[in-house]
Amino acid sequence: xxxxxxxxxxxxxxxxxxxxxxxxxxxxxxxxxxxxxxxxxxxxxxxxxxxxxxxxxxxxxxxxxxxxxxxxxxxxxxxxxxxxxxxxxxxxxxxxxxxxxxxxxxxxxxxxxxxxxxxxxxxxxxxxxxxxxxxxxxxxxxxxxxxxxxxxxxxxxxxxxxxxxxxxxxxxxxxxxxxxxxxxxxxxxxxxxxxxxxxxxxxxxxxxxxxxxxxxxxxxxxxxxxxxxxxxxxxxxx
Amino acid sequence: xxxxxxxxxxxxxxxxxxxxxxxxxxxxxxxxxxxxxxxxxxxxxxxxxxxxxxxxxxxxxxxxxxxxxxxxxxxxxxxxxxxxxxxxxxxxxxxxxxxxxxxxxxxxxxxxxxxxxxxxxxxxxxxxxxxxxxxxxxxxxxxxxxxxxxxxxxxxxxxxxxxxxxxxxxxxxxxxxxxxxxxxxxxxxxxxxxxxxxxxxxxxxxxxxxxxxxxxxxxxxxxxxxxxxxxxxxxxxx
DNA sequence: CCATTTCGATACGGCACCGTCTCGTATCGA
DNA sequence: TCGATACGAGACGGTGCCGTATCGAAATGG
Numbered sequence: 391x392x393x394x395x396x397x398x399x400x401x402x403x404x405x406x407x408x409x410x411x412x413x414x415x416x417x418x419x420x421x422x423x424x425x426x427x428x429x430x431x432x433x434x435x436x437x438x439x440x441x442x443x444x445x446x447x448x449x450x451x452x453x454x455x456x457x458x459x460x461x462x463x464x465x466x467x468x469x470x471x472x473x474x475x476x477x478x479x480x481x482x483x484x485x486x487x488x489x490x491x492x493x494x495x496x497x498x499x500x501x502x503x504x505x506x507x508x509x510x511x512x513x514x515x516x517x518x519x520x521x522x523x524x525x526x527x528x529x530x531x532x533x534x535x536x537x538x539x540x541x542x543x544x545x546x547x548x549x550x551x552x553x554x555x556x557x558x559x560x561x562x563x564x565x566x567x568x569x570x571x572x573x574x575x576x577x578x579x580x581x582x583x584x585x586x587x588x589x590x591x592x593x594x595x596x597x598x599x600x601x602x603x604x605x606x607x608x609x610x611x612x613x614x615x616x617x618x619x620x621x622x623x624x625x626x627x628x
Numbered sequence: 629x630x631x632x633x634x635x636x637x638x639x640x641x642x643x644x645x646x647x648x649x650x651x652x653x654x655x656x657x658x659x660x661x662x663x664x665x666x667x668x669x670x671x672x673x674x675x676x677x678x679x680x681x682x683x684x685x686x687x688x689x690x691x692x693x694x695x696x697x698x699x700x701x702x703x704x705x706x707x708x709x710x711x712x713x714x715x716x717x718x719x720x721x722x723x724x725x726x727x728x729x730x731x732x733x734x735x736x737x738x739x740x741x742x743x744x745x746x747x748x749x750x751x752x753x754x755x756x757x758x759x760x761x762x763x764x765x766x767x768x769x770x771x772x773x774x775x776x777x778x779x780x781x782x783x784x785x786x787x788x789x790x791x792x793x794x795x796x797x798x799x800x801x802x803x804x805x806x807x808x809x810x811x812x813x814x815x816x817x818x819x820x821x822x823x824x825x826x827x828x829x830x831x832x833x834x835x836x837x838x839x840x841x842x843x844x845x846x847x848x849x850x851x852x853x854x855x856x857x858x859x860x861x862x863x864x865x866x
Numbered sequence: 867c868c869a870t871t872t873c874g875a876t877a878c879g880g881c882a883c884c885g886t887c888t889c890g891t892a893t894c895g896a
Numbered sequence: 897t898c899g900a901t902a903c904g905a906g907a908c909g910g911t912g913c914c915g916t917a918t919c920g921a922a923a924t925g926g
Contacts, residue, residue, distance in 0.1 A: 409901025410893040416903075433751060435673015438883055449904045454885070511810060512750025513671060521812070529811075556815070557803075557823060564802030565795075572749060572805065573767075574759075577794070585795060590828070647871025648923040654873075676913055687874045692915070 412455070419446040420453055424467045428506045434464065434513050464513075465523040471506050472528055473497065475535060483543030484587060490536055491566045491583035498570025498578055507571055536563065561590055650693070657684040658691055662705045666744045672702065672751050703761045709744050710766055711735065713773060721781030722825060728774055729804045729821035736808025736816055745809055774801065799828055 423446030427437060439460060443450045457463040476493035478486045497503050510524045536559045543549035549558070565586050569576035661684030665675060677698060681688045695701040714731035716724045735741050748762045774797045781787035787796070803824050807814035 407901085408895060408899075410895095410903075412902065413893095433671070433673050435671050439885085440883060443904095447904085449902095449906085450885080451887085451905095452903070455902075459885095508750065512746065553827065557827070560803040560806055561799075561824070561827065564804070564806040565798040566802070567810065568798055568802040568805050571810065586799070589791065589795070589799065645871085646869075646925060648873075650872065677915085678913055681874095685874085687872095687876085688915085689875090689917090690873070693872080697915095 416448055416452050417456065419448055420456070420463070421467055421470055422446065423448075424463060425471055425502060425506065428467070428509055429502050431505060434460075434509055437464075461517060461519060465520060468506065468510060468520070468524055469527050471503060473500075473503060475532060478535075478539065483539055483546065483548040484591060486539045486542075487536075487562055487587045488583045490532075490539065491562065491586055494563070494566045494570055495578050495583055498566070498576075504570070511571065533559065562587065654686055654690050655694065657686055658694070658701070659705055659708055660684065661686075662701060663709055663740060663744065666705070666747055667740050669743060672698075672747055675702075699755060699757060703758060706744065706748060706758075706762055707765055709741060711738075711741060713770060716773075716777065721777055721784065721786040722829060724777040725774075725800055725825045726821045728770075728777065729800065729824055732801070732804045732808055733816050733821055736804075736814075742808070749809065771797065800825065 420442065424437070424442050427442065427445055437460060439450055439453055442460075442463070443453055453463065457466070476489050478489050480486065497507075510520065513520050537555055540549060540555045540558055544551045544555070566583070569578055569582075658680065662675070662680050665680065665683055675698060677688055677691055680698075680701070681691055691701065695704070714727045716727050718724065735745075748758065751758050775793055778787060778793045778796055782789045782793070804821065807816055807820075
């Protein structure tokens, strides 16, 4: 994708590579060294090419030969470290959601992924390029996956159809993301994914649906009687 | 309270201040300048005493006279910028939760608070002192407040008693936090707090409990018998 | 009036890093 | 064998920041 060149480049169709080829081992050492530093909690601001070169045991030139600067390198590392998305069982929306959340939970437990995740979120405000790369390669696909699961759930009668799937997606992912990303000391015990999904489903499942727990009376949720007159009452704050 | 403590000595009980007193304006200029830089997205790693002094229009010595270093200053800025917690209406658990989430939403919309919040989260991994200060002065009290609201809700029959309040708290706060803190481009439209709380409550409310307004059907959520209650359904979603 | 302390400004030596460039060596294609 | 390129190492001048010190000018109390 964008800027792909900077990445593990060397994809030149017709290239009469004349001299010594670039060492793949050096490539890996650089990325690995960067990840190691990131894992140790070194913020992006304290990362320097010289320090990475020292850690990786390579010369500075070897890095500048491949990447334009620290930022481009970081984007590549971001893409490299990202684990593959979870495999969805496909048996039901509920099971798929559990799988998605369970994957997030494990990811939060992995220090490598976790630390880099944090740094990425930290820097995205100051560096639109990093945020752009991270969003398009990591967040967007995962989010899209969640949406599809939810929409399928709506078709199959596992999820109320009167709700905005964007919101529902955040209702499911939010709690786990907060624990995995925002709070380093949070509880991420086994079974958390199921608990979240099932607790939420108890209210999200449409009236007559079978599955885990029985649902009860029908409910009509969002049909405002008269928006005009009840519009405020909660909206004012000094 | 703002300033004048934590960082440096300052609070000496009986001090025969002999010479020229420290200017309160200088104090404010320093904190204000730091906030301005933080707002602009400058990460903590790129913040320097010299840059702060330049921005604030003060001498470096004026800063070193008050704070031990960049970290101590940042902790003080953190405390200063943090807005007061929300006032809870106390009419019901549901209303209190809406107030809590609404406060988070507004906070997410305020660029100042938001940017500093992000930076704080970014740096806490690498700097335990900052995380400690931020956690004890900001996160812990707010979290405690949420817990109390939920426990009171359990006592009053507004919330199922078979659920872990820690988890429930994350179920409520997670979605809003994700949008406010993690995703800079997220949707934070008016009425989001109500939508989250009510959608979740539809499953969190114990079986036989009456709706907010009381009376009638257990689960008929939005049959607005009470105008104060129908505010939740105001969504104006694009 | 004078000692004391703060003010902005700035000079100081030191340090880490920047990005480029040059070594001597290693490794490829021709 | 030879030209080209990559390798680690590190020299190079430049930049920005560090934390301290010093300056003359305010501002306070005794």
